[in-house]
Amino acid sequence: MSFPWATQYEPQNGFTKWMDERLPLPRLVYNAVGAGYPVPRNLNYMWNFGVLAGFCLVLQIVTGVVLAMHYAADASVAFGKVEHIMRDVNWGWLMRYAHANGASFFFIVIYMHIFRGFYYSSYKAPREMIWLLGVVIYLLMMATGFMGYVLPWGQMSFWGAQVITGLFEAIPLIGGPLKTRLLGGFAPDDAALNRFFSLHYLLPFVIAGVVILHVWALHIPGSSNPTGVEVKQESDTVPFHPYYTAKDGFGLGVFMILFTIMVFFLPNMLGHPDNYIEANPLSTPALIVPEWYYWPFYAILRAFTVDFMFIPAKLLGVIAMFAAILIWFILPWLDKSPVRSAKYRPLYRKFFWILMVDLAVLFYCGGAPAEEPYVMMSQIATAYYFLHFLVILPIVSQIETPKQLPNSITDAVLGSEGKA
Amino acid sequence: MIRPLSILVGLGFSVAVLWAFGSGAYVAMTEGTGELSAEYAIHEKPHGPEGGFSFEGPLGKFDRAQLQRGFQVYKEVCAACHGLKFVAFRNLQEIGFNEAEVKAIAAATPVPGIDRNTGEATTRSGLPTDYFPSPYANDVAAAAANNNAIPPDLSLMTKARKDGSNYVYSLLKGYGEPGDPEVMAKYPEFETGAGLYFNKYFKNVNIAMAPPLTTDGQVTYAEGNPEPTIQQMSADVAAFLSWAAEPKMEERKKTGLWFLGFMIFVTILAYLSKKQVWAGLKTGRKD
Ligand code: HEM
Numbered sequence: 001m002s003f004p005w006a007t008q009y010e011p012q013n014g015f016t017k018w019m020d021e022r023l024p025l026p027r028l029v030y031n032a033v034g035a036g037y038p039v040p041r042n043l044n045y046m047w048n049f050g051v052l053a054g055f056c057l058v059l060q061i062v063t064g065v066v067l068a069m070h071y072a073a074d075a076s077v078a079f080g081k082v083e084h085i086m087r088d089v090n091w092g093w094l095m096r097y098a099h100a101n102g103a104s105f106f107f108i109v110i111y112m113h114i115f116r117g118f119y120y121s122s123y124k125a126p127r128e129m130i131w132l133l134g135v136v137i138y139l140l141m142m143a144t145g146f147m148g149y150v151l152p153w154g155q156m157s158f159w160g161a162q163v164i165t166g167l168f169e170a171i172p173l174i175g176g177p178l179k180t181r182l183l184g185g186f187a188p189d190d191a192a193l194n195r196f197f198s199l200h201y202l203l204p205f206v207i208a209g210v211v212i213l214h215v216w217a218l219h220i221p222g223s224s225n226p227t228g229v230e231v232k233q234e235s236d237t238v239p240f241h242p243y244y245t246a247k248d249g250f251g252l253g254v255f256m257i258l259f260t261i262m263v264f265f266l267p268n269m270l271g272h273p274d275n276y277i278e279a280n281p282l283s284t285p286a287l288i289v290p291e292w293y294y295w296p297f298y299a300i301l302r303a304f305t306v307d308f309m310f311i312p313a314k315l316l317g318v319i320a321m322f323a324a325i326l327i328w329f330i331l332p333w334l335d336k337s338p339v340r341s342a343k344y345r346p347l348y349r350k351f352f353w354i355l356m357v358d359l360a361v362l363f364y365c366g367g368a369p370a371e372e373p374y375v376m377m378s379q380i381a382t383a384y385y386f387l388h389f390l391v392i393l394p395i396v397s398q399i400e401t402p403k404q405l406p407n408s409i410t411d412a413v414l415g416s417e418g419k420a
Numbered sequence: 421m422i423r424p425l426s427i428l429v430g431l432g433f434s435v436a437v438l439w440a441f442g443s444g445a446y447v448a449m450t451e452g453t454g455e456l457s458a459e460y461a462i463h464e465k466p467h468g469p470e471g472g473f474s475f476e477g478p479l480g481k482f483d484r485a486q487l488q489r490g491f492q493v494y495k496e497v498c499a500a501c502h503g504l505k506f507v508a509f510r511n512l513q514e515i516g517f518n519e520a521e522v523k524a525i526a527a528a529t530p531v532p533g534i535d536r537n538t539g540e541a542t543t544r545s546g547l548p549t550d551y552f553p554s555p556y557a558n559d560v561a562a563a564a565a566n567n568n569a570i571p572p573d574l575s576l577m578t579k580a581r582k583d584g585s586n587y588v589y590s591l592l593k594g595y596g597e598p599g600d601p602e603v604m605a606k607y608p609e610f611e612t613g614a615g616l617y618f619n620k621y622f623k624n625v626n627i628a629m630a631p632p633l634t635t636d637g638q639v640t641y642a643e644g645n646p647e648p649t650i651q652q653m654s655a656d657v658a659a660f661l662s663w664a665a666e667p668k669m670e671e672r673k674k675t676g677l678w679f680l681g682f683m684i685f686v687t688i689l690a691y692l693s694k695k696q697v698w699a700g701l702k703t704g705r706k707d
Binding site: 041080083086087093094097238242243246247249250252253254256257260261263264265267268273274276277286303304305306308309311313316320323327330333334336372375376379380382383384386387389390391394395413414 | 422423426427429430431433434435436437438439440441443444445448478506572575576579580581582584623665667668671672673675676677679680683684686687690691693694696697698701702
C-alpha cells in the first residue's frame with residue numbers, strides 16, 4: 001500500500017537476505033519509516049507531533065516500569081514508597097519527575113496533534129479510520145492519566161478519585177452500584193488503589209496496540225499535508241528517510257530541551273502542592289482540581305449548575321463532559337466541505353481560532369474555583385464548544401466558498417516553475 | 421441525516437447550559453455575587469527573606485551553614501510538636517555533619533522501641549539509621565495537646581504549600597504583623613478566636629500554632645554565625661525544611677545543566693543535518 005514510485009527494499013547482504021525470507025522485519029521498517037515510504041514534501045512542523053507522541057509513549061513506559069519496581073499499591077505505604085523513590089532509589093527522583101512531567105508533555109503533544117487535525121481537517125476521507133483510532137487513543141490516555149495520578153496517594157489523588165468516580169453516581173439506577181464496583185468499595189481505598197495500579201500498568205500497552213493500528217491505517221493513504229491536496233505524482237513526495245527522519249530528529253531535540261528544563265529545573269510547576277500531603281479521608285482540600293490536561297472538560301462538567309427538563313444538573317454535566325470528546329468521533333461526517341486545509345477555507349479558519357480561544361477559556365475556568373465569574377464564563381464557553389462542532393461546522397462546510405486550490409503539491413511548492 | 425440531528429443535539433446542549441447561565445445571572449442580579457469573606461480578604465501572599473534563598477534559581481545551592489543552623493532551630497523548637505518522618509539521622513551527613521556528630525545527635529533522641537526482656541513498648545536512644553520520630557504517639561494525642569489541631573509532619577512542608585520555602589519563612593515571622601489597615605477596617609467584626617493566633621499568611625489567617633519563635637536569641641547559634649533574630653531563625657529553619665523536602669535538589673540541578681548543554685549540542689547537530697538533507701529541495705510554499 002504505497003505509491004508506485006516508492007523505492008523497493010533490497011536486502012544488502014547475506015544476513016539481511018536470510019532475514020528477509022524468514023522474518024521481513026527490516027523490510028517492514030524500511031517501508032514504514034524508511035526510504036520506502038514516500039511522504040508529501042511540504043509538511044510543516046505541525047506534522048512532527050505524531051512521532052513525538054510515539055516518543056512520549058515509550059518514555060512513559062520506560063520510566064513507569066522502573067517506578068513500578070520500587071512502588072507498592074497499598075494505601076498504608078504508597079505515599080511513603082513514592083518518597084522512598086524520591087530519596088533513596090538511585091536516580092529515583094529523575095524517574096519520577098520524568099514520568100510525571102512526561103505525562104504533561106504527552107498531553108501537550110497530543111493536543112497539538114489533534115488541533116493540527118482540526119485545522120487541516122485531517123479526519124476527512126480517506127483518513128477517517130486514522131482519526132477514529134486517534135480519538136480512541138486519546139480516551140485511553142485520559143483514563144491512564146487519571147489512574148496514574150491516584151497512585152502517589154496524596155490528597156489530590158484521593159479526592160480526585162473520589163470526585164471522578166462520584167460522577168458515575170449521577171447515572172440513574174445503576175450509578176451507585178457502578179461506582180462501588182469501580183472502586184471496590186464505597187470510597188477510594190486499598191481495593192481502588194490496587195485495581196488502578198493494575199490498569200495503569202496495562203493501558204499503555206493497549207495504547208501501544210492502538211497506535212500500531214493508527215500508523216497502519218495512516219500508511220494506506222499516507223500523510224495529508226498543509227495544502228490538503230492529495231499526492232498525485234512522484235515530485236509531490238520525498239522518501240521518509242532521510243528527509244523526515246532528519247526533520248523529526250530536530251523536532252525531538254527541541255522537545256527534549258523544553259522537557260529537560262521542566263524536569264530538572266521546574267519539576268513541580270505543573271503539579272499541585274496538595275499532592276505532597278498524604279491522603280486523608282477526613283480532611284477535604286479547599287479546592288479539588290484534576291490535572292491541568294482535564295481542565296477544559298472539568299469546566300464543561302461544572303458548567304451545568306441547574307436542572308433542565310427534569311434532568312438533574314449533575315447528570316447533564318456528566319453527559320456533556322463525555323459528549324464533548326465523543327462528538328469528535330463523528331467529525332468526519334459533520335464537516336462536508338470538499339476542501340481539507342483551513343488555509344483555503346477563510347470562514348472555517350476564523351471559527352477554528354475562535355474554538356482555540358474558547359478552549360483556552362474552558363481551560364482557565366476548569367482550574368479555577370467554582371465561583372463567579374468563572375462559572376458564567378464556563379457556561380458561555382461550553383455553549384460555544386457544542387455549537388462549534390455540532391452546529392457551526394456542518395453549516396459552514398455547506399455555505400462557505402473555498403479559495404482556489406493549487407493543482408498539486410508540486411505546484412504549491414514551486415509555483416509556476418513546477419508547471420514547466 | 422446525521423447533520424440535522426447533530427444540529428439539534430448541539431442546540432440542546434447549548435440551551436441547557438445557557439439556561440443554567442440565565443438562572444445564575446438572575447441570581448447574581450437580584451442577590452449580588454456575595455462578599456469576599458474576611459479571611460479571604462485579609463490573607464496575604466508569602467515573600468522570601470531579603471535577597472532570597474541561596475538555593476533559588478537554576479544554579480542555586482544550599483548554604484550548609486544555614487542548613488545546620490536551621491536544623492538546630494528545628495531540633496530545639498519545632499521538634500517539640502512536629503515530626504520529620506522521611507528524614508533519617510544519617511541524612512544529616514548530607515548537610516555537613518560528620519559521622520560522630522550524627523551518631524551523637526541520634527543517640528540524644530529517644531525513639532520508640534521494645535523492651536528486650538518483656539516485649540513492652542518503651543523508648544531507646546536513636547541510631548543513625550532511625551528516622552526522626554514524631555513527638556506524639558498518635559493523632560489523637562497530638563490533637564489533644566494542641567487545642568484540637570494536629571501539627572503536621574514537616575518533611576514535605578515546603579513542597580506541600582504554594583511557594584513553600586517563602587511560605588514557611590513568612591508564616592514564622594508573620595505573627596504580630598498586622599494586616600493591611602485599610603482591609604482590616606472593612607471587617608470590624610473580624611476576630612481571632614480563643615486558642616488561635618492571627619497570622620495573615622496562614623490560609624484562614626487564624627492558626628492554631630502558638631508563635632514558636634517569639635524572641636531574638638531564642639536559639640543560641642555557635643560563634644561565627646549571624647545574630648539569631650526571629651527573621652534569621654525563620655529563614656534558617658525554612659531553608660532546612662526546603663532541604664528536608666527536596667534533598668536531591670543540588671544533584672538534580674547539576675545533572676540538569678549538564679544534560680541541557682548536551683541536548684542543546686545534539687539539537688544544533690540535528691538542525692544542521694536537517695538543513696543539509698533538505699538543501700537540494702525547494703520547500704517554500706508559493707501560493
Ligand atoms: C499515543 C498517541 C499517538 C501516537 C503515538 C500517534 C502517532 C501518529 C503518527 C506517528 C502519525 C504520523 C505523523 C503525523 O502526521 O503527525 C499520526 C498521524 C495522525 N494522527 Fe496520531 N498519534 C497518537 C494519537 C492521536 C490522537 C489522539 C489523534 C486524534 C484524536 C490522532 C490523529 C491523527 C491523525 C488524523 C493523523 C493523520 C494526519 C495526517 O496524515 O495528516 N492521533 N499519529
